[in-house]
Amino acid sequence: MLATPIGNRADIGLRALHVLDLVDSVACEDTRHTASLLQSYGLHKPLIAAHEHNESEAAQRVIALLREGQRVAYVSDAGTPGLSDPGARLVAAVRDAGLRCVPVPGPSSLTALLSVSGHAGWDGSFRFAGFLPVKSQERQRALQAIADEPKACVLLEAPHRIEALAREMAASLGSRAVTLGRELTKQFEEVAHLQADALPAWLAADANRTRGEFALLVHPRERETTDEGALPEAPLRVLDRLLMDLPLKAAVKAAADITGAPRNALYEAALARRDQP
The missing domain is CATH 3.30.950.10 (Tetrapyrrole methylase, C-terminal domain)
Incomplete structure (x- = not known):
């Protein structure tokens, strides 16, 4: 699984170029795009179409080639295969066939x-x-x-x-x-x-x-400074008891449902309790 540039073709890694030069064929999301990409690096390889509509079938062809001892790289159109791009089914099929799949990281x-x-x-x-x-x-x-x-x-x-x-x-x-x-x-x-x-x-x-x-x-949500004194003591006691047995979010929701106290205020109180040494 080989990551390719997300735009600027100069972002290709030395290892990625070495692997692309070494392999016998390249499975790819779009053969026209990949042919152009390889040509820009002076490379020419047999291409195998492996996109979201035929990935399962293409995986079987890749597995057959790997079993023959051939080396196959897989690339999506940009970035890392399998992350919002095809590739996950191919990896699963290769793994289930008892064959090795190696990541070659790159631009993201x-x-x-x-x-x-x-x-x-x-x-x-x-x-x-x-x-x-x-x-x-x-x-x-x-x-x-x-x-x-x-x-x-x-x-x-x-x-x-x-x-x-x-x-x-x-x-x-x-x-x-x-x-x-x-x-x-x-x-x-x-x-x-x-x-x-x-x-x-x-x-x-x-x-x-x-x-x-x-x-x-x-961005992460900014924590609001909440005066716990604005919350009655009873909801805070309920919250403290729930935090002993539940994850923070679940405890806050349950405390709000039980007491009717504002969920935001309970959430900030729970964060303050969690961060206490």
Whole structure:
């Protein structure tokens, strides 16, 4: 499984070039794209189409070649195979056949965006959401999960859906900080830091801003300073008892349901208790 550049072809690694030169054939998401990529490095290899619509069938051809002793690389159109791209089924099939699958790491829009997010005090933990579901109800549930998630969250979006996503994020996330990366590593790369509710206006300000591929980082939720004295003693006692047996989120929800106290205040009180030495 070999990661390829997400835009700038100069980002290819020396090991990746060595492996591509060494293999007998290359399985790939798009043969035309991969042929052009290989040609730019002076390489020419037999190509095997292995995309989301034929991945299971293509895996059997790859397995047959591997059993013959041939060496096969798999690449998606950009970045690391298997991360919001085809490749996972191929890996599973190769593994189940008792054959070896070796990762060759490389460029990633996820780590590229995280590196320029500039969130002071971020502990490095994040959730990768990838592309959100297309169906309305599933999409709303996914957005609500991101809104409820205190950690950073990275998602991806295509140009024809970015305006709709911006409106949805504005409604769901409000003033939550967002770092948007457009066309990362490419000629018209753009990185913007703004609040979620400012995303629609930012896109509308320049027609070019809706073009290209997008990666978006929803920053960790800022902790609100809450005076525990604002909460009656009884809900706090219930919360303390629930925290002994339940995960933090479940304890907060249960305490709010039982006592009727504000969930946000209970959540901040629970965080304060967790962080106490």
